[in-house]
Amino acid sequence: MIEARGLSKRFHDRKRGEIRAVDNVSFTCHPGRIYGLLGANGAGKTTTLRMLATILEPTDGTAIVCGHDVVEQPEKVRANVGFLSTATALYPRLTAQELVEYFGRLNGLDEPTLKKRVDDIFNRLDMNGFRERRCDKLSTGMKQKTSIARTLVHDPPVMIFDEPTTGLDVMTARAIITFISDCRDHGKAIIFSTHIMSEVERLCDHIGIIHEGKLMADGTVSELRAKYAEHNLEEIIVKVVGPLLKNSEA
Amino acid sequence: MNFRSVATVYRKELTEWLRDRRTLISTVLVPLLAFPVLMVGMTSLMAVMMNKAEKEIPKVMIIQGENSPRLVAALQASKDLEIVPYADDWKDQISNKQIRAGVEIPPGFDASLSSKSPLTVQIHYYQGEVKSEFAARHVEDSLKSFRDDFVKERLEANNLPDSLISPFKTEKHNVAPAEKVSGAALGGLLGYMVILLSMTGAIYPAIDLTAGEKERGTMETILSSPLSRVDLVLGKFFLVLSASLSTAILSIISMGTSFYLVGHSPAMAQKDAAVFQLHVGLPTVLSVFLMALPLAVLFASALLTIALFAKSYKEAQSYLTPMTFIVVIPAVASLLPGFDLNPKLALIPILSTSLVCKEIVAGTFHWNYILLILLSSSVYAAAGLFLAVKMFQRESVLFRS
Secondary structure, eight states: OEEEEEEEEEEEETTTEEEEEEEEEEEEEOTTOEEEEEOOTTSSHHHHHHHHTTSSOOSEEEEEETTEETTTOHHHHHHTEEEEOTTOOOOTTSBHHHHHHHHHHHTTOOHHHHHHHHHHHHHHTTOGGGTTSBGGGSOHHHHHHHHHHHHHTTOOSEEEEESTTTTOOHHHHHHHHHHHHHHHHTTOEEEEEOSOHHHHHHHOSEEEEEETTEEEEEEEHHHHHHHHTOSOHHHHHHHHHHHHHHHHHO | OOHHHHHHHHHHHHHHHHTOHHHIIIIIIHHHHHHHHHHHHHHHHHHHHHHHHHHSOOEEEEESOTTOHHHHHHHHHOTTOEEEOOOTTHHHHHHTTSSSEEEEOOTTHHHHTTSSSOOOOEEEEOTTOHHHHHHHHHHHHHHHHHHHHHHHHHHHHTTOOGGGTOSOOOOOOOOSOHHHHHHHHHHTHHHHHHHHHHHHHHHHHHHHTTHHHHHHTOHHHHHTSSOOHHHHHHHHHHHHHHHHHHHHHHHHHHHHHHHHHHHTOTTSOHHHHHHTOOOOOHHHHHHHHHHHHHHHHHHHHHHHHHHHHOSSHHHHHHHHHHHHHHHHHHHHHTTSTTOOOOTTGGGSTTHHHHHHHHHHHTTOOOHHHHHHHHHHHHHHHHHHHHHHHHHHTOHHHHTOO
């Protein structure tokens, strides 16, 4: 389970002064559920996800991931999380298999377990055709599959996906969406960020809309539809964020 | 610290490092090939050029020798000189290498030989031009021979013995073999080379493993794993250290081989070849490496720390290139004569190691200084490593934008 408790992150910029990238964000994601974090570029989604993955430390607040505090026990949290974002690239001079094995070893898997896990993931993601190929020679889709294999190798109970289908062709994107859905069926707690509303509708059980670092709306898809009297998710986001945009422009 | 994790990071970094063509070129190929190619090529070329210069009979012009037929005849008789007719532009001809030297005989030179006020014969040559310098030497030899003959003639005319002008002779005897004297001078460079190469060998991997990771976008990938920052830094540090030491070791092997090849080259004259015959034993080389080890640790950690601060490969290069000068200056200073170890200097990193290496190569082991330098440089190395770990824990450095 993931429980964000008043997560905040402030950065200092020489020109702009203090920037509140994330401001007092709280939400919960249960095992077997997918929480969709939505918002415009620069809204604070990636910073929130980075704090949950303990790559960044919160300035205030905290989060509990599988019973571990992100501030107090970051290494234990990371052992329970698979994190994939647009900024998590692959090592170009390793093969797909070497890369996945490397992360398996860093997660403490012994060699027999690691071999079994790698074979299993490569079969599930249909990656056997390029397992010996260096990552710098892979197509975008192959790279994304390798990244997913990397996040899954230690079978973490929590998965964090930050725009996992960006730049992918339809077939690969579809395979990845199906895979994320399978992860939910296997009882994993998943946080998912995207700009593609069809993916949100297909995957997310719960949605949080973030704007300028603040969580502006939080609920199940049906709850949000009822609250904003709107079926289309895009329109819901506009209804949540639109008035705030007008205020800030004024 | 988890040794298994450190070893896993190290193995992965090593695999990537060995697969990088640029690494192989800069760390393995260049140190292995550059010295032999440069040394053997340069010295062979020099030997050929010198032989050619020595064998050439230089064209020499006599200036104002009209009323000194005796000296002119003596110069013309010399087998080592080719006397060419006088021309007003003799200076230009020397500069343009048409002739190699000019001998300016003062007016009334022959007549002055019998007087008590000796005149000066001037030799004009082009300094720095080997063939011109050889020509000047030949002219000087011919003039000396002319003077000796003249003195001998005078002594004989007065029934005086030769020994009158040289009542005794002197001879210098060198007790050290020539190759040892010159070998020791070259051996003094060993410490300097090991220090400099430890530094240069660490630069590329330090950048690749830090700023390179940021640029390739893999830093966030590794930070999302349960690996602790300490283990991550140590894995990377050991790889940079390995690269640094292997560059130094390969370069020293390559240097040794080059000197051996040149020293035993048939193209080299024996006296010239002796210069390249190093007499530095394996224990000495190992001692130098042992002394340089803490310094290599300091370099690896300092370079990692600085390169991590950079956002890109290019930025890191601009930070690290000046570091070479910081290392070169104290290392070169240690080679200056009169720079000897003392307790204060023993605390200055790089300079102290370079000085003690010079002494070790010369066969002097000041154990108190050796221990002090090992201790001080180990403290600096530990501080460097600590700083590197701290830098890897700073978000503002890892995600600097």
